Amino acid sequence: MGENHSMFRGRSGALRRIAGSAAGRVGVGLVAALCLTAILAPLLAPYDPTAQVDIVTNRYASPSGDHPMGTDRFGRDIFSRVLHGARISLGIAVASVAIAITLGTAVGAVAGYWGGRLDTMLMRGVDMLLAFPRLVLLLALAAVFNPSTLLLVLVLGLTGWMGVSRLVRGQVLSLREQTFIEAARALGFSRGRILLRHILPNATGPIIVAATLAIADTILMEAGLSFLGFGVQPPTASWGNMIADGRATLLDAWWISTFPGLAVVITVIGFNLLGEGLRGVFDPRSRVR
Numbered sequence: 001m002g003e004n005h006s007m008f009r010g011r012s013g014a015l016r017r018i019a020g021s022a023a024g025r026v027g028v029g030l031v032a033a034l035c036l037t038a039i040l041a042p043l044l045a046p047y048d049p050t051a052q053v054d055i056v057t058n059r060y061a062s063p064s065g066d067h068p069m070g071t072d073r074f075g076r077d078i079f080s081r082v083l084h085g086a087r088i089s090l091g092i093a094v095a096s097v098a099i100a101i102t103l104g105t106a107v108g109a110v111a112g113y114w115g116g117r118l119d120t121m122l123m124r125g126v127d128m129l130l131a132f133p134r135l136v137l138l139l140a141l142a143a144v145f146n147p148s149t150l151l152l153v154l155v156l157g158l159t160g161w162m163g164v165s166r167l168v169r170g171q172v173l174s175l176r177e178q179t180f181i182e183a184a185r186a187l188g189f190s191r192g193r194i195l196l197r198h199i200l201p202n203a204t205g206p207i208i209v210a211a212t213l214a215i216a217d218t219i220l221m222e223a224g225l226s227f228l229g230f231g232v233q234p235p236t237a238s239w240g241n242m243i244a245d246g247r248a249t250l251l252d253a254w255w256i257s258t259f260p261g262l263a264v265v266i267t268v269i270g271f272n273l274l275g276e277g278l279r280g281v282f283d284p285r286s287r288v289r
Contacts, residue, residue, distance in 0.1 A: 024277020030270025038086040045080035050235040052076060060253045070255035072245055078255060081237040082263055088238040090267070092153055093218040099157025101211050104164025105200070111165070112172030113195050123169070126162045134159050138221070142230035152231050156218055164210055171203035209278045216271035223264050239264050 037044065047053075058075030061067055069078035111122040141155050175181060176199060184194045219239075225231035226240025227247075234241055239260040246256025 023273045024280065027270055027273030027275070027277050030266060031274050034086060034090065034267055034270060037083060038090050041083040041087050045077075045083045047077040047080040049076065049081040049084040049237045060249070062253075063255055069259045070253070072242075072253075072256050073249075078242070078259055081242055082239070082260055085237040085239045085242060085260060086263065086267075088149070088232055088236060089219055089222055089240070089264075092149065092156070092222050092232070092238075093215045095153045096156035096160065096218055096222075097211055097214045099153070100160035100214060101164055101207060102161075103158070104161035105168050105207060107161070108165035108168025108170075109172050109195055109200060109203075112169035113176055113191065113199065119169075123166075126165055130162050135221075135224070138225060139228070139230060142225060147230050147233055149232055149236070152222065152225065156221060160214060160218065164207070164214070167206055167210055168203060171206055172199055175199045175202055205278075205281070209275055212271055212275040212278055216268045216275070219264060219267055219271070 052074045055075040058067075058071050059073050061071040061075070063070045067077050067079065069082060071077055072081075107122055107126070111119040137159055138155055141159075142151070145151050172195075181194060181198060184198050189198075222231055222238070223240035223243065226238045227244045229241075229244070231240055232238035234245075242260035243257045243264075246253060246258075250257060
């Protein structure tokens with residue numbers, strides 16, 4: 001009972017600190033709106049995002065009451081495609097960041113807690129991977145394999161864990177010298193139990209912040225790859241390939257690229273602000289200020 005009450009007070013205190021930050025409030029609002037939009041896209045979208053209805057009369061229609069964001073060259077409703085694109089872009093970002101966080105946490109935790117030669121070997125491997133420009137590596141992998149959503153998730157996830165591993169390693173190096181960890185060792189707990197039940201739960205704060213900021217970065221990366229033709233393939237709507245669809249008609253049909261581009265910008269700002277708000281919760285130094 002006492003432990004649950006303490007946990008509740010900790011969570012409510014964290015929520016109060018986020019609510020007390022202007023950046024945190026805006027970030028939470030934007031991310032919540034984005035998630036609701038993605039979930040309710042089939043209900044909110046007035047048209048089928050892939051439907052090509054009466055191309056002759058509907059193509060390149062400017063924003064109007066029937067089509068709030070206009071239509072593209074195939075007469076498809078941009079508003080409906082932006083809504084469904086939120087599901088694709090956000091889903092890819094969340095799935096790939098989950099892979100990156102899981103892999104990075106595992107490597108960083110093992111390296112930081114076991115130390116010695118294993119730590120040296122793992123960190124030198126991370127340094128080697130970090131030496132390769134991520135975008136070049138992504139383009140190379142995407143060019144070798146047939147583009148698909150699953151491939152995009154795997155490639156983004158497997159190329160984005162190195163920074164997380166260094167962050168987790170630093171947290172583990174700091175925590176493993178704490179008194180409560182020494183007490184756990186004295187009680188004869190195994191290394192695995194100490195790592196999983198005592199160290200990692202106390203390192204979750206920075207990991208959550210890193211994951212939030214990584215989602216924003218991954219959305220940008222996915223949009224860039226889809227724009228270049230290596231990401232989500234048409235007719236499936238993603239913000240990146242929608243921006244690419246309108247690049248040849250920016251002057252005459254500006255709405256085709258503008259609205260998905262604004263969606264990317266607003267989403268990235270939302271996750272960055274949420275990350276800043278969470279940093280204020282989990283970083284003791286920011287609380288002092």
